[in-house]
Amino acid sequence: DAGVIQSPRHEVTEMGQEVTLRCKPISGHNSLFWYRQTMMRGLELLIYFNNNVPIDDSGMPEDRFSAKMPNASFSTLKIQPSEPRDSAVYFCASSPRWEGVGYEQYFGPGTRLTVT
Amino acid sequence: SQQGEEDPQALSIQEGENATMNCSYKTSINNLQWYRQNSGRGLVHLILIRSNEREKHSGRLRVTLDTSKKSSSLLITASRAADTASYFCAARLQAAGNKLTFGGGTRVLVKP
Numbered sequence: 001d002a003g004v005i006q007s008p009r010h011e012v013t014e015m016g017q018e019v020t021l022r023c024k025p026i027s028g029h030n031s032l033f034w035y036r037q038t039m040m041r042g043l044e045l046l047i048y049f050n051n052n053v054p055i056d057d058s059g060m061p062e063d064r065f066s067a068k069m070p071n072a073s074f075s076t077l078k079i080q081p082s083e084p085r086d087s088a089v090y091f092c093a094s095s096p097r098w099e100g101v102g103y104e105q106y107f108g109p110g111t112r113l114t115v116t
Numbered sequence: 117s118q119q120g121e122e123d124p125q126a127l128s129i130q131e132g133e134n135a136t137m138n139c140s141y142k143t144s145i146n147n148l149q150w151y152r153q154n155s156g157r158g159l160v161h162l163i164l165i166r167s168n169e170r171e172k173h174s175g176r177l178r179v180t181l182d183t184s185k186k187s188s189s190l191l192i193t194a195s196r197a198a199d200t201a202s203y204f205c206a207a208r209l210q211a212a213g214n215k216l217t218f219g220g221g222t223r224v225l226v227k228p
Contacts, residue, residue, distance in 0.1 A: 043221075095214070105206075
């Protein structure tokens, strides 16, 4: 299995531009998570989906952030308009199941976003 | 303060020594997980211990869980330079659905 795939790996953009990050979870996994990691705030959960349905978006910083999961094999995280404080590494992770006592998460390599 | 707080924040040891790091959390959990992150990479799952388990082993890793103290520890025995990484605990809280709450991590440096 190729693991969780994220694109792009690096993104440099100017303030005010729209940024779209993409994620392909591991086939057969039905939970997907978006995280943001910074030195100051550590690893923060932004939103997660179970069976393509957003379950908890309480970590989404503000309305400039949106996430979609149109099917089981693809998700996007969009920032519009982007701001310098959005600079971070964004990780996507997937998990094989969501019910029961919980399972491990498999992380992608991350997208390093720099907003100038 | 955050759930899943690690202690210490940083650890420097010689190759061959053992490394121990601790994690505390505040509310009841379904399970607690440990992850490793090498610089510039994504997190890699190491081990999961359920709330009804007290100890678990995986290779050179040993994890303990004390639900009465709401704490867990990760021991890496006979450390190697390749173990240099940040280690995170992540709690699956009973009242929080399927999400994990990550701590701030322990940065481990293993000197050859």
